[in-house]
Amino acid sequence: MHIAHRQRWDVTPKEAVQIQQRLRGKIMMGLSAPLPRHPLIAGADISYDKGSNKLFAAVVVLRLPSLEAIDTVTFVDRARFPYVPGLLSFREAPVLLECFKKLRRAPDVVMIDGHGLAHPRRFGIACHIGWLLDVPTIGCAKSILVGDYRRLGLRRGAHAPLIHKREVVGCAVRTRTGVQPVYVSIGHKIDLPTAVRLALRCAPRFRIPEPTRQAHLLVTQLRLANG
DNA sequence: GCGACAG
DNA sequence: ATCTTGTCGC
Ligand SMILES: [Mg+2]
Numbered sequence: 001m002h003i004a005h006r007q008r009w010d011v012t013p014k015e016a017v018q019i020q021q022r023l024r025g026k027i028m029m030g031l032s033a034p035l036p037r038h039p040l041i042a043g044a045d046i047s048y049d050k051g052s053n054k055l056f057a058a059v060v061v062l063r064l065p066s067l068e069a070i071d072t073v074t075f076v077d078r079a080r081f082p083y084v085p086g087l088l089s090f091r092e093a094p095v096l097l098e099c100f101k102k103l104r105r106a107p108d109v110v111m112i113d114g115h116g117l118a119h120p121r122r123f124g125i126a127c128h129i130g131w132l133l134d135v136p137t138i139g140c141a142k143s144i145l146v147g148d149y150r151r152l153g154l155r156r157g158a159h160a161p162l163i164h165k166r167e168v169v170g171c172a173v174r175t176r177t178g179v180q181p182v183y184v185s186i187g188h189k190i191d192l193p194t195a196v197r198l199a200l201r202c203a204p205r206f207r208i209p210e211p212t213r214q215a216h217l218l219v220t221q222l223r224l225a226n227g
Numbered sequence: 228g229c230g231a232c233a234g
Numbered sequence: 235a236t237c238t239t240g241t242c243g244c
Contacts, residue, residue, distance in 0.1 A: 046234070048235045055235095083235070085232040092234070114233050124233070145233045178244095183233085223236095 001106040004132060009080065009094045016081075016090045020123040027117070027127050032136060032189040039064050039108035041202065043211020044099065044129070046092045046113070047219035048079065049227055055079050055092070056226070058218040059099040060211060061107050064201055067210045073102040074222055085145065088114055089125035093132070100133060109190070109198060110137040111211040115145050116187035118162055118170035130188025137187030138195040139170070140212055144183055154178055159196055171196050175203035182207060 011019065040061050047056040054076055061071040075098040081091040092114070116126030116139030124145070130137025147164030149172045156177045162170040162185070170185030173196055184199045186192055202209035208216065 046235075048234085050236065083234060085234085088234055119233080139233085141233050143233065146231095 001100055001103045001133070003097055003101050004134065007132060009090060011090065013084055013087055016087045017121070020121045023128070023131060024121055024123045026131055027123070027186070028189045029186055030189075030191045031194055035108055035136070035194075040070060040105070041109045041111060041198065041211050042100075042103070042107035043111045043209070043213070043215040044096050044113065045212055045215035045219050046095065047216075047223040049223050052227065053079050055095045056219045056222045057092075057095040057099050058215045058222065059096065059103060060214040060218060061103065061105075062202075062211055062214070064198075067202065067204075069214070071103060071105070072218065073099045074218065075099045075102070076222070076226065086120050089128035093125060093129055096129060097132065106133075106135060108136065110135050110187070111140050111198075111202070111209060112137060112187060113140065113142075113212045113216065115139040115141045115170065115183065116185040118145060118147055118164065118183060118185040120146050122169070124185070124187075126185065126187030134189075136189040138190055138198060139183075139185040139187050140199055140209055141183045141185075142208070152181060157200060168192070173199055175200060175209065176207045179207050182209070
């Protein structure tokens, strides 16, 4: 797929924060267009080898509702930015975008391992990648960066708003009964209820929705095969 | 100043 | 993110 090449990545952490503050207003909440009946959903994740300082990235494309694999791409590159909470996209997005470039066809939705609006400046990695791709994107994180939530039902499908500074920034979503929730937030061009429904549709069996779960399994294999 | 802190 | 043994529950 074609990627708008409108972001410099060789920046300092201070510049990165300024970029986030400038781009936060560009995020589109709400679906840009209705999703197809059987949407293609891409999952993206990274693995890291500290010995070689390399990032192993993968994007897998699945089709709903069957979750059958449609396409898979990978890319390996040197890490050029440290992990700083709140600045994850400056570390992980460049190599993930290389993966998206290799995709033959643009997915209808993208799911990123990390937050979107549930971020101190409302511009997590799912917002950043969604904006650069100009595709509906959701963040699906395994732990909280900012905010908190109250009473969450124990059953699969239960969800509760994630609140930060009196704003709803996402949703805690129970994808498996009695198991720790995942945290879903808007990345770009999508609304929160749709994002939550998609995450649940993508997680019929495991806590982690299949798109990011498959991407995670793949990058782990890739790292162990290379290093 | 202190604690929190996606991956 | 990675490292790392055993342990618990379906
Ligand atoms: Mg990850």
